[in-house]
Amino acid sequence: MNTRAIGLLHPGEMGAAIGRCLTNSGHAVLWASEGRSAASQARAKEAGLTDAGTVADVASQAGIILSVCPPHAATDVAWAVHGFRGLYVDANAISPGTAREEGVEDTLLAEWALSQPSLGKRSRGSAKAAGAKGWRWVAEMEEIAATMAAAGLPDGFHQAAAEIFRRYPRSSADG
DSSP states (O other), rough: EEEEEEEEESSSSSHHHHHHHHHHOOOOOOOOOOOOOHHHHHHHHHOOOOOSSSSSHHHHEEEEEEEEEOOOGGHHHHHHHOOSSSSSEEEESSSSHHOSSSSOHHHHHHHHHHTTHHHHHHHHHHHHHHHHGGGGGHHHHHHHHHHHHTHHHHHHHHHHOOOOOHHHHOGGGGG
């Protein structure tokens, strides 16, 4: 295993953009062309990725594997490298329950402290801002929902957002 090589599963538009950033920064990025489309192969080539052939070969050669795929495929992609002993980064839009890789939170937070030291402060700032003025977004979300419904479109997302903002505790300074 080359602890400096990064595996990328699978270079769709977002994955290829991440791969390009990594290769532009001097990292060796491996991907598996087996079973992938001509479009994926073109994106990988354009991003400067190195074809390892199979997912098993990526797993045997990389120290880090990044999974960037649609949510419906995330579990299958993870199982394809079952037994991988390096760092597996599930960068997919899936719920915490789906991605549950027990005991990794402390390691992840430590990595973020090194690679993105301002992330914690930004997150706390966003939460504070939402707490201070989120209550004002209830009516905004309801108006957007009404607009969507009037256009014959689903309004559930904005109704749910309004309900979340409605439930957020208001401070006495909120008026």
